[in-house]
Amino acid sequence: MSVDLSQFHQVFFEESYEGLDVMESALLNIDLSNIDEETINEIFRAAHSIKGGSGTFGFMEIAGFTHVVETLLDLIRSDQFVMEPDHVDLFLRSVDCIRTMINQLESGETCDMEIADELKVAFELLLDGDQISGVSSDADVSNGGAQEENIGAKGWQIYFKPELDILRTGNDPVRMFRELSELGELSTSAVTDEIPPISSIDPEACYMAWNLTLLGGATEEQVNEVFEWVVDDSELTITPLLSGEERGEDEPEAVKVKESAATEMSKSALEPVKETVVEEPSELQISTATAAKKTMVNTPTVKKEAKTESASIRVGTDKIDDLINMVGELVITQSMLSELGKDFAIENMPKLMEGLEQLGMHTRELQENVMRIRMLPISFAFSRFPRLVHDMSKNLNKKVELVLLGETTELDKTVMERIGDPLVHLVRNSLDHGLELPEKRLELGKNETGKITLNAFHQGGNIIIQIIDDGAGLNKERILSKAIENGLVTGNEHLTDEQINDLIFLPGFSTAESVTDISGRGVGMDVVRRNIQELNGSVEVESTEGEGSIFTIRLPLTLAILDGQLINVGEQVYIFPLVSIVESIQSHDQMIHRVSGGCDVLRLRNEYIPIIRLWEVFNVKPEYETVEDGLLVIVEGDNIKVAVLVDDLLAQQQVVIKSIRENYRTVNGVSGATILGDGTVSLILDISGLIKLAGVGRDSYKKINESNDNEAA
Amino acid sequence: MNDETDSKLEEINNELSEVKADEPSDQYLTFFMGDEEFGVDILAVQEIRGWEPITPIPNAPRQVLGFTNLRGTVAPIIDLRLSFGVNESSYEGSTVVIILSVKTEREPKIMGIVVDAVSDVYNFSQSHIQPSPELAQTKQAQYVKGLGSTDEKMVILLELTEQLIADSEVVADHRQVSGNNAP
Numbered sequence: 077m078s079v080d081l082s083q084f085h086q087v088f089f090e091e092s093y094e095g096l097d098v099m100e101s102a103l104l105n106i107d108l109s110n111i112d113e114e115t116i117n118e119i120f121r122a123a124h125s126i127k128g129g130s131g132t133f134g135f136m137e138i139a140g141f142t143h144v145v146e147t148l149l150d151l152i153r154s155d156q157f158v159m160e161p162d163h164v165d166l167f168l169r170s171v172d173c174i175r176t177m178i179n180q181l182e183s184g185e186t187c188d189m190e191i192a193d194e195l196k197v198a199f200e201l202l203l204d205g206d207q208i209s210g211v212s213s214d215a216d217v218s219n220g221g222a223q224e225e226n227i228g229a230k231g232w233q234i235y236f237k238p239e240l241d242i243l244r245t246g247n248d249p250v251r252m253f254r255e256l257s258e259l260g261e262l263s264t265s266a267v268t269d270e271i272p273p274i275s276s277i278d279p280e281a282c283y284m285a286w287n288l289t290l291l292g293g294a295t296e297e298q299v300n301e302v303f304e305w306v307v308d309d310s311e312l313t314i315t316p317l318l319s320g321e322e323r324g325e326d327e328p329e330a331v332k333v334k335e336s337a338a339t340e341m342s343k344s345a346l347e348p349v350k351e352t353v354v355e356e357p358s359e360l361q362i363s364t365a366t367a368a369k370k371t372m373v374n375t376p377t378v379k380k381e382a383k384t385e386s387a388s389i390r391v392g393t394d395k396i397d398d399l400i401n402m403v404g405e406l407v408i409t410q411s412m413l414s415e416l417g418k419d420f421a422i423e424n425m426p427k428l429m430e431g432l433e434q435l436g437m438h439t440r441e442l443q444e445n446v447m448r449i450r451m452l453p454i455s456f457a458f459s460r461f462p463r464l465v466h467d468m469s470k471n472l473n474k475k476v477e478l479v480l481l482g483e484t485t486e487l488d489k490t491v492m493e494r495i496g497d498p499l500v501h502l503v504r505n506s507l508d509h510g511l512e513l514p515e516k517r518l519e520l521g522k523n524e525t526g527k528i529t530l531n532a533f534h535q536g537g538n539i540i541i542q543i544i545d546d547g548a549g550l551n552k553e554r555i556l557s558k559a560i561e562n563g564l565v566t567g568n569e570h571l572t573d574e575q576i577n578d579l580i581f582l583p584g585f586s587t588a589e590s591v592t593d594i595s596g597r598g599v600g601m602d603v604v605r606r607n608i609q610e611l612n613g614s615v616e617v618e619s620t621e622g623e624g625s626i627f628t629i630r631l632p633l634t635l636a637i638l639d640g641q642l643i644n645v646g647e648q649v650y651i652f653p654l655v656s657i658v659e660s661i662q663s664h665d666q667m668i669h670r671v672s673g674g675c676d677v678l679r680l681r682n683e684y685i686p687i688i689r690l691w692e693v694f695n696v697k698p699e700y701e702t703v704e705d706g707l708l709v710i711v712e713g714d715n716i717k718v719a720v721l722v723d724d725l726l727a728q729q730q731v732v733i734k735s736i737r738e739n740y741r742t743v744n745g746v747s748g749a750t751i752l753g754d755g756t757v758s759l760i761l762d763i764s765g766l767i768k769l770a771g772v773g774r775d776s777y778k779k780i781n782e783s784n785d786n787e788a789a
Numbered sequence: 790m791n792d793e794t795d796s797k798l799e800e801i802n803n804e805l806s807e808v809k810a811d812e813p814s815d816q817y818l819t820f821f822m823g824d825e826e827f828g829v830d831i832l833a834v835q836e837i838r839g840w841e842p843i844t845p846i847p848n849a850p851r852q853v854l855g856f857t858n859l860r861g862t863v864a865p866i867i868d869l870r871l872s873f874g875v876n877e878s879s880y881e882g883s884t885v886v887i888i889l890s891v892k893t894e895r896e897p898k899i900m901g902i903v904v905d906a907v908s909d910v911y912n913f914s915q916s917h918i919q920p921s922p923e924l925a926q927t928k929q930a931q932y933v934k935g936l937g938s939t940d941e942k943m944v945i946l947l948e949l950t951e952q953l954i955a956d957s958e959v960v961a962d963h964r965q966v967s968g969n970n971a972p
Contacts, residue, residue: 648844734862736856736863740846740863743849745847749844751858756842757857
């Protein structure tokens with residue numbers, strides 16, 4: 077029986093990533109003064125599954141390394157080793173290391189063993205140092221059991237009688253024996269007593285039993301492990317072959333102790349399997365959420381690999397059941413309608429209307445539920461932060477408490493994937509620039525430990541994510557002087573506090589006095605804002621000097637649907653994303669200024685806004701060619717405000733976004749298309765693209781405002 | 790559209806659905822542009838539709854008429870007559886749109902081509918296809934795969950590519966053709 081194991085690789089990778097996440101969060105939760113046994117067990121189980129899986133699939137590098145990690149964890153579990161803060165870090169680094177290794181395997185590269193070897197040495201030092209006699213460090217799997225010592229047995233005598241169905245359950249004794257043979261010298265003899273006469277043989281059943289003799293230094297644990305998956309249904313006896321007399325009398329006792337520990341272990345190792353099975357239906361998990369985490373700060377050899385985009389998503393069965401129910405109802409309605417249509421009489425009109433109404437209702441419900449499939453709790457995006465804050469606060473010598481609120485708030489998978497990086501940036505920023513050093517905080521009469529709060533909640537069809545710190549807040553004077561220095565503002569304007577705070581989102585702005593490892597590398601808040609705007613969201617900051625700042629991100633729940641404002645130019649209907657619209661006005665003569673160079677500007681409350689005539693940019697025939705006749709929609713994109721001339725405003729409605737790149741190519745000034753109620757295609761406008769297309773760059777925008785300021789002055 | 794074209798469309802669409810996608814085919818769907826008869830591999834043809842309103846694409850090349858709604862998919866419609874400079878394009882009852890799946894380096898793209906009229910489905914075995922003669926180095930030559938001949942006539946066999954949507958420096962000016970939406 078041979079199965080192509082490679083088809084399960086992806087599942088193994090995904091489960092390993094999940095396991096690593098479990099390890100990571102458990103490690104971060106450990107209270108060293110009072111170690112919770114369950115937490116250690118949790119870490120151990122996760123490590124154990126990864127080791128088991130990688131062994132099965134032949135990823136010996138990972139199995140070997142994880143084994144060392146597991147060994148130390150086992151010692152901690154059985155209270156033979158005291159865990160210290162350094163060890164938590166060591167484990168965390170191992171988690172990173174395993175993650176990198178799996179990552180490399182996933183993208184088909186060979187594992188880079190440099191860090192693994194380094195960490196392995198560290199682990200082995202710890203293990204050797206705290207070696208208690210009678211407790212052995214398990215033989216290293218990848219080294220084929222080269223370093224066995226103080227083991228009571230020189231080998232094992234095993235009697236293995238599997239149940240008849242073993243082959244049907246996908247367990248192949250041959251594979252187990254092969255695994256055993258890697259632990260030492262193996263000799264087998266089959267017991268064929270129970271094989272029935274050939275006429276009554278079921279070819280798929282296994283009638284054989286085996287007597288195995290394993291020589292060499294394998295521990296009972298290792299032997300048990302081989303049979304781990306079948307032990308419940310099989311008859312299995314493992315008896316040690318004692319290594320002569322010289323070891324003395326206490327030897328069997330030690331073995332016995334170990335034996336009970338080992339059985340206990342195998343029990344607890346089996347537990348997680350059941351647990352996961354129970355848990356799975358109620359939770360949704362994605363592999364890309366973990367993939368995104370891989371780009372974390374401290375991950376060695378960060379590679380921007382081309383991740384397979386066809387990532388899978390785990391959907392709770394309840395959600396799928398709901399869908400099936402709904403489709404069922406849809407089918408019923410459909411058959412009812414077609415029945416009506418077959419022989420339609422006008423008396424049946426009310427019935428038809430009722431049927432159509434039902435159809436409409438079911439379609440809406442179905443749409444909502446399909447959307448729900450893509451929704452995930454934001455804890456997927458938040459879960460990386462405990463680690464990030466832990467590592468960073470250490471680097472910066474700051475004391476930080478991280479509070480996560482609203483972790484169950486759901487949002488679209490795609491939005492979640494793309495909000496990760498901006499969030500990381502904002503949190504780093506708060507940690508690095510926001511929070512003060514402990515001494516400074518004490519001086520200021522604040523709690524020595526700074527607090528960063530991540531809060532997520534829904535508000536009117538949007539999701540709001542806040543990053544709140546109780547640090548120094550934004551220094552308005554410094555921001556202003558920096559902005560003047562960089563030529564972002566002239567210094568003549570009178571800016572409100574909000575406007576000053578908003579300056580930090582402009583390109584080329586950084587107040588970091590020194591470039592640190594963490595922030596100030598030129599990638600600034602402008603990138604954050606741009607990323608969020610690409611998701612049709614917005615970001616704002618509120619700040620009180622000395623008390624902290626609040627960054628508020630507002631995002632649509634999903635990327636597939638957009639709140640749009642329909643407008644028309646001549647016969648064409650276009651759609652503005654509602655978030656980008658500032659206001660719409662009917663202009664009059666005095667408000668329009670013609671600037672040499674052809675660009676007209678609108679003067680609105682002391683602000684000069686360039687005018688874009690949509691009909692001119694898009695080459696369509698409008699109803700109104702002049703600014704005075706049409707309507708001006710003032711929109712903002714890339715931090716530039718422009719006034720777009722349109723004929724009229726139509727309805728506001730939610731539209732489903734369709735890609736135009738799929739069958740065509742990108743069109744400047746257009747971000748996508750949608751299908752309106754009457755079946756026609758309508759284009760969704762891309763504001764920043766439109767600005768570029770119209771040639772209203774930042775420079776000219778600034779120039780206009782400057783020249784007019786000078787005039788005013 | 791009149792009933793005659795409707796029934797003809799249905800007939801051809803039925804024929805199309807009979808062609809199995811997995812077996813190699815020598816079958817070509819032929820259509821007229823001007824006086825010439827052209828053919829495309831029938832496996833690339835998704836369906837044939839009548840003329841329907843389309844949404845112009847800003848600053849698109851002239852032959853790209855716009856987007857249409859293909860049961861929820863947004864697909865561009867290209868007037869092949871403009872790409873080939875065959876004749877004055879008019880949009881009347883018999884004007885049809887052939888929806889093709891055009892191979893690209895990545896996923897195939899679905900696009901529609903506008904032709905004067907659909908003709909027939911022909912079998913051209915490899916031996917009946919002659920390599921195209923050394924045509925002048927025109928843009929159109931790149932789409933010509935060969936010449937298929939039957940007893941009485943000759944068909945220009947085309948292999949359309951993504952290039953169709955990129956060709957031409959001429960940018961459509963929808964200001965004059967405001968009736969682009971109406972046949």
